[in-house]
Amino acid sequence: MAAEATCSSGAGSTTSVAAAARKSNITSFQRRGPKAGGTESSGPRLVSIAGTRPSVRNGQLLVSTGLPALDQLLGGGLAVGTVLLIEEDKYNIYSSVLFKYFLAEGLINGHVLLVASAKEDPADILQVGPVSSSRFGHYYDVSKRMPQELLEASKCHGFFLPQKVSSTLKVEPYSLTHGYTKLLQFIQNIIYEEGFDGSNPQNKQKNILRIGIQNLGSPLWGDDICCTENCNNSHNLTKFLYVLRGLLRTSLSACIITMPTHLIQNKAIISRVTNLSDTVVGLESFIGSERETNPLYKDYHGLIHIRQIPRLNNLICDESDVKDLAFKLKRKLFTIEVREFLCFSSILR
Amino acid sequence: MLDSLLAFGGGLVLLRDSVEWEGRGLLKALIKKSALCGEQVHVLGCEVSEEEFREGFDSCVNSRLIYHDLFRDPLNWSKTGETSPGGPLGVLRAMCRRTDPGPTTIALDSLSWLLLHLPCTTLCQILHALSHQNSYPGDSSPIKQVHVLGLLHEEIHGPGLLGALSNLAQTEVTLGGAMGQASAHLLFRKPQQHPTYQTSWFSILPDFSLDLQEGPPVGPQHHSDLHTSLVDPMTHLTFNLHLSKEEKEAKDSLILPFQFSSEKQQVLLRPGPGQATSRIFYEPDAYDDLDQEDPDDDLDI
Numbered sequence: 122m123a124a125e126a127t128c129s130s131g132a133g134s135t136t137s138v139a140a141a142a143r144k145s146n147i148t149s150f151q152r153r154g155p156k157a158g159g160t161e162s163s164g165p166r167l168v169s170i171a172g173t174r175p176s177v178r179n180g181q182l183l184v185s186t187g188l189p190a191l192d193q194l195l196g197g198g199l200a201v202g203t204v205l206l207i208e209e210d211k212y213n214i215y216s217s218v219l220f221k222y223f224l225a226e227g228l229i230n231g232h233v234l235l236v237a238s239a240k241e242d243p244a245d246i247l248q249v250g251p252v253s254s255s256r257f258g259h260y261y262d263v264s265k266r267m268p269q270e271l272l273e274a275s276k277c278h279g280f281f282l283p284q285k286v287s288s289t290l291k292v293e294p295y296s297l298t299h300g301y302t303k304l305l306q307f308i309q310n311i312i313y314e315e316g317f318d319g320s321n322p323q324n325k326q327k328n329i330l331r332i333g334i335q336n337l338g339s340p341l342w343g344d345d346i347c348c349t350e351n352c353n354n355s356h357n358l359t360k361f362l363y364v365l366r367g368l369l370r371t372s373l374s375a376c377i378i379t380m381p382t383h384l385i386q387n388k389a390i391i392s393r394v395t396n397l398s399d400t401v402v403g404l405e406s407f408i409g410s411e412r413e414t415n416p417l418y419k420d421y422h423g424l425i426h427i428r429q430i431p432r433l434n435n436l437i438c439d440e441s442d443v444k445d446l447a448f449k450l451k452r453k454l455f456t457i458e459v460r461e462f463l464c465f466s467s468i469l470r
Numbered sequence: 471m472l473d474s475l476l477a478f479g480g481g482l483v484l485l486r487d488s489v490e491w492e493g494r495g496l497l498k499a500l501i502k503k504s505a506l507c508g509e510q511v512h513v514l515g516c517e518v519s520e521e522e523f524r525e526g527f528d529s530c531v532n533s534r535l536i537y538h539d540l541f542r543d544p545l546n547w548s549k550t551g552e553t554s555p556g557g558p559l560g561v562l563r564a565m566c567r568r569t570d571p572g573p574t575t576i577a578l579d580s581l582s583w584l585l586l587h588l589p590c591t592t593l594c595q596i597l598h599a600l601s602h603q604n605s606y607p608g609d610s611s612p613i614k615q616v617h618v619l620g621l622l623h624e625e626i627h628g629p630g631l632l633g634a635l636s637n638l639a640q641t642e643v644t645l646g647g648a649m650g651q652a653s654a655h656l657l658f659r660k661p662q663q664h665p666t667y668q669t670s671w672f673s674i675l676p677d678f679s680l681d682l683q684e685g686p687p688v689g690p691q692h693h694s695d696l697h698t699s700l701v702d703p704m705t706h707l708t709f710n711l712h713l714s715k716e717e718k719e720a721k722d723s724l725i726l727p728f729q730f731s732s733e734k735q736q737v738l739l740r741p742g743p744g745q746a747t748s749r750i751f752y753e754p755d756a757y758d759d760l761d762q763e764d765p766d767d768d769l770d771i
Contacts, residue, residue, distance in 0.1 A: 212659060212665050214663070283595070339594075340634050345589065350630060409665065
């Protein structure tokens with residue numbers, strides 16, 4: 122009985138669809154979804170948020186990482202609700218550039234920003250100026266500044282650890298989890314108060330929260346995984362990432378974290394951290410290594426390793442076939458290329 | 471640039487020394503230079519006594535040195551009140567909170583001692599707070615330039631601690647040497663810029679002034695060979711990338727199989743003298759039809 126009912130309702134719905142198609146003179150093969158970018162108001166069924174687009178593969182909502190080349194390697198962009206972990210290069214030059222691109226992309230699109238750092242004041246971090254825009258993502262110039270009116274119009278929440286913690290603790294040393302706990306509370310408050318998780322359903326436009334956390338795991342956050350191999354509380358960072366991911370999955374936010382994994386002594390922690398993040402990208406710069414003067418590598422500034430791409434609502438992930446990627450940072454452009462077969466290229470030149 | 475080490479910006483200067491190349495002399499030379507420039511110098515002495523540290527300095531330098539002695543009574547057993555309360559942590563926090571203006575130099579002798587007595591994360595946070603005292607908008611005092619000189623015995627510590635401290639440091643000076651001459655390998659990390667390296671040869675005079683020198687005579691094995699030798703891409707290949715002259719000539723004179731020239735045609739059509747003629751031997755079978763007539767004859771085309 123139930124089966125017959127569903128069949129008849131199914132048949133009914135197909136006839137009504139066919140009737141509707143005949144009426145509006147369109148074929149059933151025409152695409153009816155919202156266009157990319159969501160700027161045209163062609164009767165969208167989904168609420169489209171500025172700066173996001175659905176993925177062509179699985180319909181996941183994506184935001185740009187600020188670097189079109191990286192977007193392409195990650196399968197279109199960073200999915201909303203996920204964590205992008207960047208393993209820093211040794212002198213933290215290129216990872217901070219990617220960090221700034223991510224935040225600048227948020228500023229351009231009008232997203233709300235949350236920047237957390239233990240090393241420098243969050244207000245000093247936003248210093249990248251936009252140059253040109255591509256279809257989904259922009260190109261930024263590190264030497265320019267963001268126009269002042271854009272900075273003032275944007276909403277940016279900063280979390281600077283020495284300021285947040287120094288007011289409460291004066292005598293004992295900072296306990297290990299204190300910094301992380303404070304940060305998680307801060308993020309949770311912002312998500313709840315500004316309604317990114319669906320609470321406070323007012324009539325305002327939905328927006329994305331972009332969270333950026335710099336140098337997570339360094340001793341300045343109160344974590345000693347970078348200092349010793351057998352640390353006492355090696356689970357602080359992994360607990361933090363676990364709770365953070367839970368917060369992100371239930372809200373419209375995307376997070377970028379840079380971590381100095383070259384300092385972490387215990388390799389097991391690095392693999393746990395990789396498992397707890399969604400997308401992991403590692404940067405390895407040639408500065409200071411013997412590769413800097415090696416003529417085979419002279420066109421590039423370093424290698425980029427895509428260590429993990431998430432399988433969100435999927436059984437497989439879009440890993441690109443190419444594993445040998447190198448990057449170079451020119452003043453206006455951060456390009457990621459496949460490392461040419463160096464043998465032949467040196468002959469042909 | 472060893473003498474202009476303290477010239478640019480505030481920040482942590484890490485002096486890494488070892489048993490063979492001691493760093494206290496360089497530390498005292500830098501302290502003397504700051505004191506003569508008119509800066510206030512705070513010294514946290516943990517490894518040597520105050521008298522031993524002050525010896526060698528002349529009176530004007532000594533008068534500018536504010537010495538915090540942690541060597542005599544590090545655990546505060548004498549309870550006379552002379553030593554600072556709170557131990558090393560209290561002293562460092564007090565240094566963070568002081569508000570006197572003007573450029574200051576804080577010398578920590580040594581960071582290794584402090585690392586053995588304090589947890590690494592606390593020390594890193596305090597060093598960061600000390601070297602960035604001018605960046606907090608809370609206090610209204612004018613911007614002060616603070617140099618923090620830390621002496622670190624790199625042989626005692628593991629790679630994790632050394633890496634964590636190098637990450638914090640603005641400048642890193644690694645002491646080494648060759649043939650009796652001390653050298654300092656400098657690494658300047660400016661934020662957001664490429665790090666720069668430099669090596670200087672120096673010696674410390676008895677009155678703790680710095681004397682920069684040329685390096686020892688360089689032997690025939692110069693390390694710049696590394697830059698000029700091209701990596702040969704053919705080292706591990708199983709095929710040839712270049713052709714030798716004879717091979718090139720042979721390649722050019724080769725006639726392609728399907729390119730017909732007249733000589734080739736004649737060669738193919740006329741059997742040459744060297745070619746053996748071929749014959750067909752036929753043994754008729756019992757079932758074979760040996761009709762010699764052409765079956766197509768009755769077709770009238």
